[in-house]
Amino acid sequence: MPSLIDIRRRIRSVKNTQQITKAMKMVSAAKLRRAQDRVIASRPYAAMLRKVLENVAAAVAGDEEAGGNPLLAQRAEQRILLVLVTGDKGLAGAFNTNLIKGAQRFVTEHPGAKVRMELIGRKGRDFFRKRAADIAGEHVGLAAKVVYAELAAIAQKAIELYCKEEIDAVYILYNEFKSVVAQKLTLSRVLPVEVPERAEPVDYIFEQPPAEMLKALLPKYVELEFYRAVLESAAAEHAARMTAMEAATSNAGEMIEKLTLYMKRVRQASITKEIIEVVSGAAAAE
Secondary structure: OOOOOHHHHHHHHHHHHHHHHHHHHHHHHHHHHHHHHHHHHHHHHHHHHHHHHHHHHHHHOOOHOOOOOOOOOOOOOEEEEEEEEEEOOOOOOOOOHHHHHHHHHHHHHHOEEEEEEEEEEEHHHHHHHHHOOOOOEEEEOOOOOOOOOHHHHHHHHHHHHHHHOOOOOEEEEEEEEEOOOOOEEEEEEEEOOOOOOOOOOOOOOOOHHHHHHHHHHHHHHHHHHHHHHHHHHHHHHHHHHHHHHHHHHHHHHHHHHHHHHHHHHHHHHHHHHHHHHHHHHHHHHO
């Protein structure tokens, strides 16, 4: 049976851990509020850009020059670039684990293709670097302060590789933010760009040829997809960490209660034993 000193030391240790998890929960809640606002603000812009892209593509549907845009070229997926967006820190439940498992599953599902990885986030980088994966690039610290220019540079690198036909497709794997308690593992193909066909084209008055507009819009669309994926991942990470720290704080409270009750029982047993020894000694002395 452990001594009272050991039990008190353990209770003190759990209380210190509880203070840390509670503080981390509050920090994640504050960061989540800002990240959530950025995600919600970016979604209408992304939807509108997608709609404009559809309308412009419909306007140039019969233009062979526009149809030959390299970002629309469909090829057999023999060389794939997988952009994996993970977190830089742990203590977020299964947030990073699900992403890494999803990346491994993606590689398994494409046995005949050569999969290269563009790793955004320290957790994914550390995992696949130890396993000698084919890494095209590493980026750490982007989720802490999501900057459009930095993500646009990564997107331009992918566009350049695709236009040079060094890769045949680009996929992004990330956690999409749904709510504080729910994140959705999302795999989306960014290149080649798939533009849905409209039944009837919108009657626009163009100041410049629609083919030129399409050529300018496609890279912007790819850049925005990279930017939005990291925004969604950052918000989902803060939500996952806040939920995990809340559960850890609650579990620490329950453990403190159990240890306190156990300490009282040990102390009561010790006192009872001392009383019995005193009474037995007094009875023997008579």
